[in-house]
Structure formats: structure tokens, C-alpha cells
Amino acid sequence: MPHINLPDLPGIRGPMAFSPETAKPLNELAEILLRDDNSTLSRGERELIGTYVSSLNDCFFCQNVHGALAGHYLECDINAIDAVKKDYQSANISNKLKSLLSIAASVQKGGKNVTAYQIEKARSEGATDKEIHDTVLIAAAFCMYNRYVDGLATWAPQDRQFYVNRAPQRAEEGYIDFDLYK
């Protein structure tokens, strides 16, 4: 049961319905960070960064929502996403994305953990300043979303297939134009 009296919705939807004034910038931030077409990181790659950070933060709701979205965009099943969470270095992803996931993991621990070496490594794999910026901000933003969801003890559907089934619809509607109650 959530710590406070929230509308009966799963995960972040409860607190968002409780506090629409703060939900607006939270959703707008997610939309530009994860879905904006003016990015050289694909939607799948960006969702994967969010998923990985959410798994490091042990946030069940966020890692399943965003893991299912990453799987949808990258056209792979949830087992492949789980493999990335478990050991991204051995996963079938680009070296650039691996270097960005390494930066995201450091951000999750604390901003100061990001080293000049990690940044150089990402650059040598072809990452631009904007990609490095967006990786750091996606990782930081999920450290916020995860804490919002778990800090209020929101509930989440336990069947992981639920998230996979909903991913195509969620990918289509995005983070701004959607009905919290559907």
C-alpha cells in the first residue's frame, strides 16, 4: 500500500494524478529526453539507459515499463533486455552504447563517480558532447523517477508480461499526450 493516499494507479501514475502540477514538467522532461526525434541516440538506446539505471536502483516498476519499451524499439524480447541489465559488457550492443552505460552506472552511484577516463573512452567510441550530456541527464532523471516511485511505496503489476503487452501502445502515445487513467 502506498505511504500516502494516492489515486489507485500503478507506479508513477498514482503520484502524477495526485500532483498534476509537478507531473507536467516530469512528463515533458521524459518526452524530450527519451522520445524527441532530434537526438542521435535512438529511442531504444535511451530507454535502455533508463532501464539499466532503474535496475541498479532496484525499481521494479520503472525497469519493467522502460525495459519493455526498450525491447519494443530495439525489436528484442525481455530476455535480451535482462541480459543487458545483468552484464552489458557482454551484450550485443555497440561499444559506444557500452561506454555510455558505464557513465550512466557511475552517475547512479553519485555524480562525482564519473571520471575523465570514462568520458574520453566514450568520445573515442564516437560519442558527442550532446550524447554524453543526455546520458548523464537520463541517468540522473531516473535516479529521481525511481525514488519518487519507491519513496512513496507505489504498487506495480507483478506480471512482467503486462508491461511487454502495453509497450506498443505506450510507445505510440508517448509521455505527454496520454490518459493517466488508461
Add this chain to the structure above:
Amino acid sequence: MAHIQVPEGVPGIRSLVMFRPETGKHLYELAQVLLRGESLLSEAERELIAAYVSSRNECMFCMSSHAAASRCLYGDERNIVDDVLNNVDHSRISNKLKALLHIAGKVQIRGKEVTEEDIAKARKEGAHDREIHDTVLIAATFSMFNRYVDGLASWTPTDPAAYEEMGKRMAKGYVMPTEVRMTESPEVGK
């Protein structure tokens, strides 16, 4: 030096949102709504929660600037801010605010650290759902801002006077920096 090419001589998050205003505008709107919008917590109290979480995350820029904003908003009671940052339990704030800061400290570690007992304690001291919600979201939001500012190694001024100026400006509200304002801004000269 920052990890990426941000405007020189601009401190902390301001340099980052000038690098990427498309995301910056939503971050500023979030800060404005959370810290200046309608709430049962005073603006000074909300800035104090922000400074406290930033202090626990060892983010010097956010801690110094939000502590300065909180001092400015507390006015004659400005010493409260340093008392709390030194030791919450020994400070002169209300038991309700102590209980909320305790929750914020738990959120800073990880969301799941917040227990039913923590919530019950805050309720017993008179905290409403709305205040608990706002506390959790402020703590979560600063867990983001702190990582953003330090994860990109943005410039952290060391002169306390620079933060006092920032605090006065922040007390009036959060407005996105622009190129024009940059040249007029007092802290830009270094």
C-alpha cells in the same frame, strides 16, 4: 573543467541548461513548481530540504546555492539553515520538519529506504499527505540535480559571496538563464 563544452565562466546547472535549453526549461519549471508553487511547506523550508539532500550527496554547488536561497527566505531566522546542515536533531526546527528531513534523507539513499514508521512519525507530528509527497519529490529531484551538476563536472565557484548573490536571485524564483542575462549576471565575471 566540465566534461563537455559548456559556456565558460557560468557556474553549475546554469551552464548545463544553456548547453541544452530544450531539457533545461523543463528542469527549471520543475524547480519553480516544487520550490515556489503552492505548498503547505514554506519556500524557506523547501529550500532547506533541497540543501539538506544536496549536502548528503556532497554536491557543493547545489548545497551552497540552495542553502543561500533558504537563508535569504528565512530572513531573521537565517541561522536555522546552518544549524540544520550541521545537525538536524539538535537544530531549532519543528519536530514535523525534522521528521520530513528524515524522510528526505532516506529518499536520498534509495526510495525503498522510506519505512511505514518514518511516515507514521511525520504524520504524528502533523504532516499531511501533501507535505510528505512534496518532501519525497524534492528529495528525489535533488538526487537528479546533484548528479547532473557533478556528473558533468560543471564549474563550482568557491567564493561564498557568489552564492549569496545566487541565493537572492533564486529566492525570487527560477527563470531560465539566457545569453543576454549571462553577460549582465554578476557571477559571470569570475
